[in-house]
Amino acid sequence: MSDKKKLKLVLCWHMHQPEYRDLQTGEFKLPWTYLHVIKDYVDMVAHLENEPAAKAVVNFAPILLEQIEDYAKQVNDFLHDHIAIKDPLLAALSLPSIPSDVEERLELINNCMRANRERQIDRYPDFQHLVKMAEWIKSDAGSTQYINAQFIADILVWYHLAWMGETVKLKDGRIQRLIQKGSNYSLHDRLEVIEIIGELLSKVTCRYKALAKKGQIELSMTPYAHPIIPLMLDINTTNEAMPGALLPDLESYPGGEGRVKWHLRKGISTFKRFFGEEPEGCWPSEGAVSTETLELLGDFGFSWTATGGSVLHNSLNASELSAQDVHHPYQVEGTGIPCFFRDDGLSDLIGFKYSKWHGDDAVADLVTHLETIAESEPEDSVVSIIMDGENAWEYFPENGYHFLSALYKTLVDNPNIELTTFSECLAEKVEVKPLPKLIAGSWVYGTFSTWIGDIDKNRGWDMLGDVKRAFDIAISSETLSAEEIKTAEVQLAICEGSDWFWWFGDYNPGEAVSSFERQYRLNLANLYRVLGVDAPAYLALAFTQGSGAPANGGTMRTGTN
Numbered sequence: 001m002s003d004k005k006k007l008k009l010v011l012c013w014h015m016h017q018p019e020y021r022d023l024q025t026g027e028f029k030l031p032w033t034y035l036h037v038i039k040d041y042v043d044m045v046a047h048l049e050n051e052p053a054a055k056a057v058v059n060f061a062p063i064l065l066e067q068i069e070d071y072a073k074q075v076n077d078f079l080h081d082h083i084a085i086k087d088p089l090l091a092a093l094s095l096p097s098i099p100s101d102v103e104e105r106l107e108l109i110n111n112c113m114r115a116n117r118e119r120q121i122d123r124y125p126d127f128q129h130l131v132k133m134a135e136w137i138k139s140d141a142g143s144t145q146y147i148n149a150q151f152i153a154d155i156l157v158w159y160h161l162a163w164m165g166e167t168v169k170l171k172d173g174r175i176q177r178l179i180q181k182g183s184n185y186s187l188h189d190r191l192e193v194i195e196i197i198g199e200l201l202s203k204v205t206c207r208y209k210a211l212a213k214k215g216q217i218e219l220s221m222t223p224y225a226h227p228i229i230p231l232m233l234d235i236n237t238t239n240e241a242m243p244g245a246l247l248p249d250l251e252s253y254p255g256g257e258g259r260v261k262w263h264l265r266k267g268i269s270t271f272k273r274f275f276g277e278e279p280e281g282c283w284p285s286e287g288a289v290s291t292e293t294l295e296l297l298g299d300f301g302f303s304w305t306a307t308g309g310s311v312l313h314n315s316l317n318a319s320e321l322s323a324q325d326v327h328h329p330y331q332v333e334g335t336g337i338p339c340f341f342r343d344d345g346l347s348d349l350i351g352f353k354y355s356k357w358h359g360d361d362a363v364a365d366l367v368t369h370l371e372t373i374a375e376s377e378p379e380d381s382v383v384s385i386i387m388d389g390e391n392a393w394e395y396f397p398e399n400g401y402h403f404l405s406a407l408y409k410t411l412v413d414n415p416n417i418e419l420t421t422f423s424e425c426l427a428e429k430v431e432v433k434p435l436p437k438l439i440a441g442s443w444v445y446g447t448f449s450t451w452i453g454d455i456d457k458n459r460g461w462d463m464l465g466d467v468k469r470a471f472d473i474a475i476s477s478e479t480l481s482a483e484e485i486k487t488a489e490v491q492l493a494i495c496e497g498s499d500w501f502w503w504f505g506d507y508n509p510g511e512a513v514s515s516f517e518r519q520y521r522l523n524l525a526n527l528y529r530v531l532g533v534d535a536p537a538y539l540a541l542a543f544t545q546g547s548g549a550p551a552n553g554g555t556m557r558t559g560t561n
Contacts, residue, residue: 006418007374008382008425009411010340012306013044013389014283016061016226018499020519021070021086023491024526028087029519031111033067035163038200040390041068043399045207046167048216051408055419058208058389059283061222062270063497068201069274075198090197092156093190098149105147109134112159116394120162126182127158150184157185160193165200166401172196209275218421220281221271223263225493228451230290230440232256232496235461237290237440241314241447248458250465254472257296263493264300280423281305283386285498286451287342287443291332294438298336304329304422306340306386310446314439321436327373327381329425330435338432340422342386342443346370351387355395359402363410367417374416380430384422386443451501456544460504460520463543464495466536467524474531484530491527495520504544513546 020030028034048054071090077083078094085091089111092098099105113134115121122128134155137143161179169175174192181189211217223229230237232253238245253259264282272278280303284293287307297305309326316324329338346369354362373383393400411419426432444450451457471492474480480488500523503516521539528535 004374005379006416007370007377008380008418008420008430009370010057010382010384010420010422010425011055012057012059012220012283012384012386012422014059014061014222014386015041015044015064015389016059016222017064017067017390018226018497018519019063019494019523020067022522022526023487023494024529026070026086028067028071028090029522030515031087031089033064034071034087034090034197034201036390037068037071037204038160038168038197039163039165039399040393041204042200042207043165043167043393043401043404044389045204045211046165047404047408048211049207050167050405051412052214052216053412053419054408055216055218055421055424057218057220057281057421059220059222059281060208060271060274061226061285062224062267062274063226063494065205065270065274068205072198072201075194075201079195079198085194090194092152093160093194096187098152102144102147105152106138106144108152109137109147109155112155115159115162119394119397119399124158124162124179127155127162130155130158153185153187153190154183157190157193160197164196166399168196168200170401205274212275218281218423219271219275219279220283220422221267221279222283222285223260224267224270225263225497226285226499227260227263227493227496228286228288228442228448228498228501229260229263229284229293229296230288231448231452231461232260233290233292233296235452238448238452240290240439241311241441242449242453245449245453246455246458248452248461248465250462253461253465254468259468259492259496260293260296261300262489263496264296266493268300287311287386288441288448288451288498289339289438290440291335291438293440294332294335294337294339302337304338304340304426306342306384306422308342308441308443308446309344311439311441311443312341312435314441314446315435315437318439319436324433325377325381327377327383329382329422329430329432331432332435332438338426339435340382340384340425342384344443346383347385347387350385351392354403355392355397355400359397359406362403363406366407367410367414370417371414378431382420382425382430451498454505456504456506457501459543460501463524463538467495467527468492470528470531470533474533479532488527488530491523491530495523495527503546506545506547510546513544514542517542517544 017033020028022029074085078085092108121131212219233256235252268278282297282302282305289307312326326341329340331338396403411417441447500516500520503513525535525539
């Protein structure tokens with residue numbers, strides 16, 4: 001290696017889950033928020049705590065922070081005041097007696113099988129044995145009479161043990177004892193699991209805040225409920241990267257700019273409530289950007305944003321510029337905010353390839369790529385690896401523990417690589433290159449095809465347009481109280497989230513599509529109810545069904561086709 005300056009590397013972990021609550025009842029309809037807390041969010045912060053010289057950017061969706069807070073309060077209220085938990089799966093751990101109803105038991109069994117077979121289930125012979133029995137029960141209707149309460153108790157405990165973070169398993173003697181016990185779990189054991197979950201929920205955001213105060217991580221945010229900003233501003237930006245794409249009947253999202261500003265204001269205030277200060281940077285939902293999006297982010301005072309590498313390639317081609325380096329921030333003409341671009345190749349290696357490698361070999365391969373970049377590119381290059389902070393790790397052995405431990409340690413010790421943050425890069429005056437024109441797109445393929453452009457996704461947009469028009473009419477009629485307006489605004493924000501559209505269509509697995517499609521219709525119906533308007537009859541019927549088998553269950557995409 002020459003005497004060049006170290007290569008700047010930003011690891012940006014994006015933490016987000018959509019709103020899984022029925023806001024009318026407070027019940028969590030799906031358990032993924034608390035499960036990802038106990039498995040991924042606690043592991044990700046623990047790895048950084050264990051390597052104090054490491055740095056990273058951690059991005060939170062504000063609506064995730066609110067859900068974590070709600071879960072922590074519910075568990076605390078249960079443990080201290082015996083108030084029921086409003087998540088059916090988590091609450092099942094607390095029941096003095098297991099439900100006797102066969103259908104309830106079958107539902108619990110089914111929910112306790114939603115885990116990675118190789119890495120979470122088969123890793124533990126006792127859990128594997130229970131799941132094999134569950135599969136037999138599901139395949140033979142007559143066998144349901146043999147389901148007893150102990151079987152349900154054991155599979156419930158094992159499910160939560162399997163979802164527990166690796167750093168928790170290595171340090172918490174209670175978890176180690178429960179794993180060692182293996183079966184015949186008592187009510188006391190189940191309550192102990194809830195107690196541990198409560199501890200993890202109550203401390204996790206504070207742990208990230210502590211690292212930010214030390215300057216080890218930079219915390220950033222996404223607009224409040226994770227909306228696709230460019231499509232809300234101008235649905236026709238779809239065609240910039242996908243000319244001729246099929247669009248919804250909805251010609252424009254009514255009052256889109258006002259709604260985007262609402263998500264940004266609400267996001268900033270929520271972020272500040274949790275972390276005590278406003279964020280410097282914003283990872284727009286799904287890295288979805290357009291020129292107008294960048295202008296708005298600049299107007300709101302953000303000092304940086306980021307998106308996918310394919311967006312840069314599309315934009316350079318449109319400007320008839322040669323393929324320049326993705327390892328620089330750029331500033332689009334007419335905007336006031338630098339934009340960093342994801343190295344899709346390196347990010348996808350972690351997301352889709354390295355889970356099948358030995359951790360040390362994977363880290364060595366990644367470092368080789370980085371050192372090649374350091375040798376061949378200018379000194380002020382910035383490599384941006386941007387990924388979801390939760391979805392990849394269940395495909396790695398031990399939740400990515402060995403890979404992540406080796407990754408941080410190796411990068412900290414490497415004399416040619418400097419772990420840093422986006423704000424630090426700008427403070428150190430890295431070159432921000434000019435970009436004459438931006439082609440609107442996202443981190444997935446550089447397009448919006450994951451959220452719009454086929455019949456089912458477009459149907460979702462048309463349904464959203466219908467409820468937004470009803471919202472506008474109700475607001476203008478001045479029949480709603482201030483509290484009802486506030487409730488309606490939040491409910492509308494939930495409907496505007498990107499995740500519903502992600503799952504619509506044949507590409508995804510049927511069970512996942514059904515879960516998210518049903519939740520979306522519930523969200524829309526709840527908004528009509530808040531507005532005092534009868535919901536359309538079509539909300540009683542499913543409008544999309546999945547039949548695909550995508551990589552990693554559809555929770556992740558590659559950055560390029």
